[in-house]
Amino acid sequence: MYYSHVRETDGQKEPVIDHLREVAEMSADFARPFGAEGWAWVMGFAHDIGKYSAGFQRRLLENGSRVDHSTAGAFVLDRSNLPLLSYCVAGHHRGLPDGGTKGDPEDAATLCSRLRKASEGGLPPFDEYRNDVVLEEPQKPALLCKDIPPKEQCYALSFLTRMLFSCLVDADFLCTERFMNNEERVRSSIDGLDALRDALEEKIASFYPSQSDINALRCSVLDACLQVSRGPKGVYSLTVPTGGGKTYASLRFALNHASCIGNDMQRVIYCIPYTSIIDQNAAVFRDVLGGRNVLEHHANFDFDDETEEGRALRLATENWDAPVIVTTNVQFFESLYGSRTSRCRKLHSIAGSVIVLDEAQMLPTKQLVPCVKALAELVKHYGCTVVLCTATQPSLNDFFLECGCEVHEIVPDAVELAEKLRRVTYRYLEKLGDEELADRLCEEPQVLCIVNSRKQARAVYERISGEGSFHLSTLMHPAHRGRVLQEIRRRLSAGEPCRVISTSLIEAGVDVDFPVVYRSLAGIDSMIQAAGRANRNARKSAEESFVYLFEPAESYAVPPDIHQKAAVSRGIMRDLAKRAACDTGTEEEKEGGRCEGVACDIGSLDVMTRYFDDLYGLRKENLDASEVYACLSKYPNPRSIPFETAAQRFQMIEDGSLPVVVPDDAVADDIDAVRYGKPSRGTFRRLGRYSVGVYKQDLESLMRAGAVESIGKDMYILVDQSRYSEEAGLSCAVEGGAGLFY
Incomplete structure (x- = not known):
């Protein structure tokens, strides 16, 4: 035997x-x-x-x-x-x-x-x-x-x-x-999609009849999702501006489509770029569908809950054995191109799923081709439906058409919906120095300013710091940022002074409502997302709520990706500005040098389409930058497929930073566990809430100064706590006192 x-x-x-x-x-x-x-x-x-x-x-x-x-x-x-x-x-x-x-x-x-x-x-x-x-x-x-088709055969075989x-x-x-356990594992959920659909429909019934104009628009989106959900499997887009209720709308489409007779689908998978959005969406889903039916799978979620439900959900992360999955783009796509067993184990569970890409514009252009090819493969051969869900819809129809899939819009008149949900007026200021920017911000009792550089965020904050002024950047660990955001929301609600200088971390998925927003020039999709933090609850008319778009007069280092997107936006905005005169402000204000900018309506869907067409055209040779799709679609024979090579090449995020843990009583035991080589399942997840990502050159500076020390492989701890402040987070100052805030 x-x-x-x-x-x-x-x-x-x-x-x-x-x-x-x-x-x-x-x-x-x-x-x-x-x-x-x-x-x-x-x-x-x-x-x-x-x-x-x-x-x-x-x-x-x-x-x-x-x-x-x-x-x-x-x-x-x-x-x-x-x-x-x-x-x-x-x-x-x-x-x-x-x-x-x-x-x-x-x-x-x-x-x-x-x-x-x-x-x-x-x-x-x-x-x-x-x-x-x-x-x-x-x-x-x-x-x-x-x-x-012959040109698709190699890739199809590698995917299979x-x-x-x-x-x-x-x-x-x-x-x-x-x-080994002498028993079957306990499943996280035994509810079918039909039951979850019925639970959602019971919740949505409370939205009718609508009690306001805004709710009537949201209900019209919900109605469109229900009607189109009866259609065949395929690729759909759901283009809904901020405030249009796309969370419930997308879930309604997904659950009704999945449980529609003849579709025979297994689960709904939400792919989201930011963990901050995941937290919000998953909370909504759990409230409606029940905790055991919703599996969050991302690096910051703690599965150390030792209840039966917690253990079952923890096990379900291994193979996504749950009816509703809420995960990150990184987890989803890096699994599709992974080679390790832990990454690939869940893939068969994706077959027969409705895949919702929330904030679809966040697909990285360097990996756009392999992302679209994988989605199309899932639709054509694995019984999936894909939903591209966003307020700023990328121009992906041509890419899907190349793969034999057409994108169908769910909202019957997305242009009209965008106009009805317009909440702000855009003004283009062109050049704006830090000093003038700070002066403008100080004139506003409540205002949000978003810039592209951590260094600029710090510089502007130092000019306006005082009661009611806040700074947000990734030099603050997530738990710290969470505390600051809580105080910001309290002040906004109470009508107290609140001036916030932030990097782009606040512009998508963070629920705040400012009367005025300033946004440094970036991609048009990013600027529209920033505008979603202005007049979010429609307390004012669109004509009374302004989003000012500007270029810094000072020179700040920003990543090449942002620089190029800003260049594409600049060309489009200058074309728009030619069509509008500087018609705001009194003559006295203009004579005094305070011009309120040129009307520049970047919020239209036509502008968004032009932006993505221009961006993809400019980068057409770099949409498979790591040649992931290329190497999986051109190998000479079935015995030479480069699986491991493709997995190593495919990275959704090219960060290059290393974590520095900021000591806190909440993670003291976890720090000791890593230091002495005894981490538990949730140790690194909890430490992630108190870690700042630091680039190699900054880390080396901190190491030379004796400010940090290594506590494990690729993990460091801050020992000079004077370098971390409640106002600005971690200082990576080098010798001579110059700060590095990139």
Whole structure:
């Protein structure tokens, strides 16, 4: 008898054949929604045949030397002309490898190198598997029975392999876990999408009849979402300005579409760029749908809750076994292009889902092509629907059309809706120095100013600091920013003086309402998002609420991405400014040098379309900057797919910063846990709430000054606490006293 596992609690041994059958059946179930159950079953049945060796049995039963047991199944499947499944079996512990070439060195981790080793007798004999295992030729996946254009075939095969890999590793984990624990895991939710849809509809019923003009507009959006949700699966856009109620509207579309007869969909997945928006949306969803039905999965969410619900949700993050998932763009897309088992395990759960991209304009242009290609693949071959949800809709229709998908707008007249929900008047000031900017801000009892540079945020703040003045930047840790925002909201509500200087962290998803906003020139989408912090609750008319757009007269270093977006916006805004005269302010104000700027309506959908068309046109050679899609769509043969290379290349955020923890009583135990090598599951999540991201050159300056020390791999702690202030956060001053606030 050959064994696969030994249970620690009672010494019970699991025969390999039992494990293979169970994994094969579960893998097939996972792959059934996309018609690949035949391949998945064979893959599952072959994945551990390398355990039919004396070497592995010594390792298992006698604590012998480590044995490569995964290459055996990969070798057998490759010899059966199933090379895509060979990747999955070879990588079911360490991750999907690169295919490589026949000339790879012996110690290379590529599939070709491992298969060559197996062909040359470099594996422990495992022929005994033939007594238990018969691998019959499986039915082809549905994808391979379709007429796929030649230019799309390579990418489609690589995507299918990763989805099958997900089925295998999740089934392997679950079956092993069940045997070792001697019980099935508790699911986070047993409610179906029909029940969740009914719960939402009961909540939405309370919005009718509408009691105000703004609520009538929101209800019209809700009505459109319900009507269009009965349509076929595909790609949709939901273009709703700030204040239009897109959170409930998108959820109504998603749940009704998913549960519509004939769609047979499994879950709703919300992908959101900022954790601040996730917190807000997930709270709304939990309130309506129940806590066990909503899974938050992102770096800042703490799963150390040891209740049954907390444990079930924590386990559900591994494979997204929940009806509603709220996650980040980073988690979603880096999983789709990942190679590690932990990243890929959840992928099969995406099949048959409604995927809502909230703030869709935040897709990074450097990864735009691989993002769109992945979404289109999910729609065409994996039973998904994608919803591009935002107030500032990017021009993605041409990209989806290239993939054979057309984008359908849900709102019947998005232009009219945008006009009816217009709440501000834009004025273009062109150049504005810090001193004049500070003077203008001091004239306003309540005002928000957003700039592109942390250094400028600090400089302007120092000119206006005093009672009711606040500074926000990423040099303040998240818990600190949360406290400041709470006080800002209190002052705004109470009508007390409140002047805020912030970087862009406040402009999307943060619920604040200022009568006046100043925004340094950036992408038009960013400036419109900033305008969403002005007159948010429609207390004034649009003609009485101003958003001033300006360029700093001083020179500040900003990332090239922001610089280029600002340049595109500048060209469009100057065209708009030519059509309008400087017709605000009295003659005396103009003579005194105080001109209120040129009318510049950047809020129209036509302007937004032009902006994204110009931006994508300018960057057309750089929309797959890391050549992720290129390397997955042009490999020479199925045995040379560069899975690991693509995963390493694909990064949604190119940050390059390292965390510096600011000591606080709330995380004292967690700091000690990292320092002494004993962190728990939630340690790094909690420390993240008290960490500031610092770039390498700034970190080196702090290290030289003895201000920080290392407490673990790539993690540091601030030891000179005089460098952290309640007003401005962390100071990265170098010798000579110059501050670095980029």
